[in-house]
Amino acid sequence: MSGAPRNPADDDSAGRSIWTRPQRGARGPAPTRSRDEIVAAAVALADADGLSAVSMRAVAGALGMAAGSLYRHLSSRDDLLDLMVDRCVGELRPYPADGGSWQDQFLLLARRQLALYRRHRWLPDAIARRTVPGPNTLAHFDACLRLLQPVRAGVAAKFEAIAMVTGVVSLFARSAAAAGTVTFDHVDLAAYPHLAAAFAEPPSAPPAGDLFERTLRSLLTGLLAADPA
Amino acid sequence: MSGAPRNPADDDSAGRSIWTRPQRGARGPAPTRSRDEIVAAAVALADADGLSAVSMRAVAGALGMAAGSLYRHLSSRDDLLDLMVDRCVGELRPYPADGGSWQDQFLLLARRQLALYRRHRWLPDAIARRTVPGPNTLAHFDACLRLLQPVRAGVAAKFEAIAMVTGVVSLFARSAAAAGTVTFDHVDLAAYPHLAAAFAEPPSAPPAGDLFERTLRSLLTGLLAADPA
DNA sequence: TGTAAACTGCAAACAGCGTTCGCGGTTTTG
DNA sequence: CAAAACCGCGAACGCTGTTTGCAGTTTACA
Numbered sequence: 131m132s133g134a135p136r137n138p139a140d141d142d143s144a145g146r147s148i149w150t151r152p153q154r155g156a157r158g159p160a161p162t163r164s165r166d167e168i169v170a171a172a173v174a175l176a177d178a179d180g181l182s183a184v185s186m187r188a189v190a191g192a193l194g195m196a197a198g199s200l201y202r203h204l205s206s207r208d209d210l211l212d213l214m215v216d217r218c219v220g221e222l223r224p225y226p227a228d229g230g231s232w233q234d235q236f237l238l239l240a241r242r243q244l245a246l247y248r249r250h251r252w253l254p255d256a257i258a259r260r261t262v263p264g265p266n267t268l269a270h271f272d273a274c275l276r277l278l279q280p281v282r283a284g285v286a287a288k289f290e291a292i293a294m295v296t297g298v299v300s301l302f303a304r305s306a307a308a309a310g311t312v313t314f315d316h317v318d319l320a321a322y323p324h325l326a327a328a329f330a331e332p333p334s335a336p337p338a339g340d341l342f343e344r345t346l347r348s349l350l351t352g353l354l355a356a357d358p359a
Numbered sequence: 360m361s362g363a364p365r366n367p368a369d370d371d372s373a374g375r376s377i378w379t380r381p382q383r384g385a386r387g388p389a390p391t392r393s394r395d396e397i398v399a400a401a402v403a404l405a406d407a408d409g410l411s412a413v414s415m416r417a418v419a420g421a422l423g424m425a426a427g428s429l430y431r432h433l434s435s436r437d438d439l440l441d442l443m444v445d446r447c448v449g450e451l452r453p454y455p456a457d458g459g460s461w462q463d464q465f466l467l468l469a470r471r472q473l474a475l476y477r478r479h480r481w482l483p484d485a486i487a488r489r490t491v492p493g494p495n496t497l498a499h500f501d502a503c504l505r506l507l508q509p510v511r512a513g514v515a516a517k518f519e520a521i522a523m524v525t526g527v528v529s530l531f532a533r534s535a536a537a538a539g540t541v542t543f544d545h546v547d548l549a550a551y552p553h554l555a556a557a558f559a560e561p562p563s564a565p566p567a568g569d570l571f572e573r574t575l576r577s578l579l580t581g582l583l584a585a586d587p588a
Numbered sequence: 589t590g591t592a593a594a595c596t597g598c599a600a601a602c603a604g605c606g607t608t609c610g611c612g613g614t615t616t617t618g
Numbered sequence: 619c620a621a622a623a624c625c626g627c628g629a630a631c632g633c634t635g636t637t638t639g640c641a642g643t644t645t646a647c648a
Contacts, residue, residue: 196598286565
């Protein structure tokens with residue numbers, strides 16, 4: 131009976147998520163690598179070669195340990211991705227606190243988010259996975275709500291707006307990364323007259339001005355400022 | 360030499376992509392299943408159980424064939440996903456042709472796109488992969504450019520706008536699918552006062568009016584209407 | 589203080605994945 | 619009629635996330 135060895139990392143009884151789980155047990159030998167070291171190594175791998183390079187074996191190998199040993203610290207690869215996301219979201223701190231209208235402040239935060247997504251190009255994809263919010267993600271949400279305090283709108287509308295802004299920021303991050311990537315080369319455009327005409331035109335410069343700012347401002351006013359509530 | 364058997368599906372010499380490749384060879388026996396049947400089976404699997412359910416073995420199994428046999432028709436799983444995307448994008452036809460301002464028409468198309476993304480919830484993810492545009496995708500682009508013809512803006516700006524609208528549509532599709540999914544349950548909100556206050560408030564109704572329409576309209580005017588070019 | 593429980597790390601294994609390869613049988617071409 | 623091209627198959631390869639039994643180490647409790 132009870133021959134099954136128990137793994138504290140799998141302990142669902144006291145908090146199912148990675149955020150409520152002790153980083154190490156209280157009884158055994160000290161782990162050779164901390165949770166932070168593991169997450170840092172995984173982030174480094176993702177920064178270098180993308181999310182797909184973050185395999186359990188690769189992360190373990192980068193730390194000089196066996197793949198299975200990671201499961202003493204995490205209960206799944208998803209846990210690792212959640213930790214990676216939250217670690218990077220932490221780079222948004224400290225949050226803007228004073229100066230300017232709420233729109234200006236929100237825009238500043240969005241800019242920092244854009245820079246973050248460009249620093250870690252895998253982040254949007256990792257966030258797109260339905261993820262359990264960690265402390266830094268919660269803090270970010272909290273900061274957003276604080277900035278939106280002067281706005282007269284319902285909570286649901288504010289959440290919608292935050293999600294939408296985050297989404298648009300990741301769209302910008304993606305489009306910048308793939309600006310010239312979408313290739314229509316080697317395609318017969320005969321059947322697509324407007325597409326053909328567009329390419330026949332001399333290549334126009336990308337839209338002038340700060341597209342990012344204009345887009346987000348119009349989005350925010352559209353979502354919140356004109357809200358009838 | 361030349362003992363290596365050649366696979367016409369891999370023929371990179373005459374068109375590297377799936378779009379320029381003959382559906383079947385001209386010499387051997389007739390394939391038991393057509394390319395359309397394969398793609399249809401894959402779409403059915405994705406509709407039922409998500410993109411991850413579309414494994415070569417599963418698709419082959421659904422058609423009563425061996426996994427390796429699929430490589431007579433496709434050169435990779437990515438090819439299959441490209442075909443799936445283009446097949447579904449084809450459901451957008453016919454494109455709006457008359458009636459209303461360009462904004463109204465564009466919005467109508469966006470609505471159809473939203474419905475499409477909800478019919479096939481895996482589509483945004485499949486499109487997010489950098490994909491080689493197929494005929495239906497090209498036709499969709501062409502239709503967008505046609506609708507934007509009255510707009511005085513550069514080609515680059517128009518492409519940006521199309522990409523952004525497509526992205527926002529997929530954001531809406533995703534947020535609708537995960538409306539109540541984001542759970543802050545079992546989280547100690549003590550450290551996040553604004554988040555706690557937001558949840559203490561009586562749950563406000565989701566933002567009134569047509570959020571989709573308002574968002575896209577403000578996005579379009581922000582991106583295109585006010586363009587100095 | 590001694591013993592039992594808890595914890596760590598490892599090597600090996602499992603099932604599933606995308607993909608490749610060689611084979612026998614079928615169809616078309618010259 | 620022979621040769622080339624093509625189809626489908628089953629077995630394999632290397633990779634993935636994850637599980638499991640084992641040996642060694644540390645802590646807690648009687």
